[in-house]
Amino acid sequence: MAPAGKIEAVDDHGGSLGRARALFPQAPQPFIDLSTGINPHSYPLFDLPATAFARLPEPGRARDLREVAAQAYGAPAAPNVVAAPGTQILLPRVMALVSPGRAKVLGPTYAEHARTAALAGHTVEEVSDFKDLANADVAVVVNPNNPDGRITTRAALLDLADGLGRRGGLLVVDEAFMDVGPMRESLAGDVARPGLIVLKSFGKFFGLAGVRLGFAAAEHGLAARLEAELGPWAVSGPALEIGIRALADEAWQEEMRSRLAGESERLDKLLEMFGLWVAGGTSLYRFFETPTASELFEVLGRNGILLRNFSWSKSALRCGLPADEASWSRLEQALVIWKNGKHFKGLAS
């Protein structure tokens, strides 16, 4: 047997109603899950042909998906794009493109980058200063960052990629939330150069995380290596059909971006009414810090509203968008209960 390496347990990532029920067994049902950054307004489902379930996914249809994705994300061309059953399953493969060495992750951020880099045999360091990434073998930047929405400029990333590329290193830019980010900072159009991989998530912006669809964009050689690891039929028939339609639907995307921007502004205002000042995030989630974070998490949880808390901070919380007016109203009521519990008198409403 090969050495098993350091296998770390998969961390909790939010989004589990089972975990929410276990944490807050007395909470009113249904739970309102604000623990993810997944769009609550899913791309409309449509009748899928039975053959999408029954037959092996057609290679020609997989090519169509890569074409549409290259266009939607602004990648140079279809051969630069690799489609996978979720970005998640690509991460260990991306990390293994570089011989075991030093991986550096700009943090705090999504925990799976560090876990999968360790799985690929790298020593992993989380750094908080962008400049510290320069001497890594694999550098990871989530842009915009999850959970705090920090933006790294395209110029800075290209500079880093060039430096890493010259030494045979790799820059991994996770653009899971770039659909609602400042798209001028996307590196999807720059992946023809060596030493750069850009990751894209389908499920978050399109609100279809259960479909499992994600992409890597890279130069042809790296893309071919990832493709070989995934093998034929990596993306399911339903994911092919849904992905092709949704990624080509520019009108829906345009409208959704502006809708989400409006709703995230509404969320900021609501939170501010309760003295919670949003420090960052994207249109799909808001990030704030409060000394009473654990109490807020508890009170909202007991009232059936799940926020995202973090093992690395006692004060940080992330809050996704409520799906409908009933959810907005339950969020507001729960915040009132929390404020009242803190002997807060009188809402400025």
Added chain:
Amino acid sequence: MAPAGKIEAVDDHGGSLGRARALFPQAPQPFIDLSTGINPHSYPLFDLPATAFARLPEPGRARDLREVAAQAYGAPAAPNVVAAPGTQILLPRVMALVSPGRAKVLGPTYAEHARTAALAGHTVEEVSDFKDLANADVAVVVNPNNPDGRITTRAALLDLADGLGRRGGLLVVDEAFMDVGPMRESLAGDVARPGLIVLKSFGKFFGLAGVRLGFAAAEHGLAARLEAELGPWAVSGPALEIGIRALADEAWQEEMRSRLAGESERLDKLLEMFGLWVAGGTSLYRFFETPTASELFEVLGRNGILLRNFSWSKSALRCGLPADEASWSRLEQALVIWKNGKHFKGLAS
């Protein structure tokens, strides 16, 4: 960058209508695809909850799937079972459980075992004698074999697994077609021992290859290592729901086994009427050899019926089951055209 290793192109595997149309552009539509071993009588589709597409797959539901799969396949318990988006994507990970060494595949068989073993850094040899597997670091046996249906006994496989396990090697038993095979020869119940992995395919027997669902069964340590590579949410929401229902539906499975047995017998009789003597296979595909294989493949193709031919043999063909009476009738008509083209006079019908 790590060395790219020997990346072999993914071979054709049948099942592509795009390829069929390119080969036989004048063929009548629709093509009747008999090039796979996928059950044409799919497990009945049902309305999936929208949350199966929208939300992240729930960890509790993934546990349910492993429970049901362990029960259906006769594996010791749920922690021995790893669920993946298709067996295919597991293959490179299974091959990488053993440090690069000597992989031996009992062949001729499904081409992806050799390709993914090479991808994992092994030197790969195809052997035709079971005894030659004994000194491998990774040995692969497809049971029943694809395409010829050859059965290897459980006793022989356990003996091999024990020998390999003592030396830190691994026996991979691909039971993709064991749902219709002689189940007493399955090793799914034996995976608690070291050095053994059993692979199960959901899509073939249940006729839902587009869903992408497959399993590995192994001792806890190996299962945990595969699980870590797949990461959270490996199986899509639709695949979870469909898999849980179908794998628990013993009545459907029982009835389907007997239906497929009857239909494969009917196929043998039809082929024999045309002088094609079936040498083996399973209830999901039949295997035969004829000196005029390439002509038969051509003539049937031009008549819109796709068989599976093989790069390693000029005489071997594999034929799946027609889906309905219209398809049976078109197959028979195409065989008549082929026979007439060979100046065959008078059918014994």
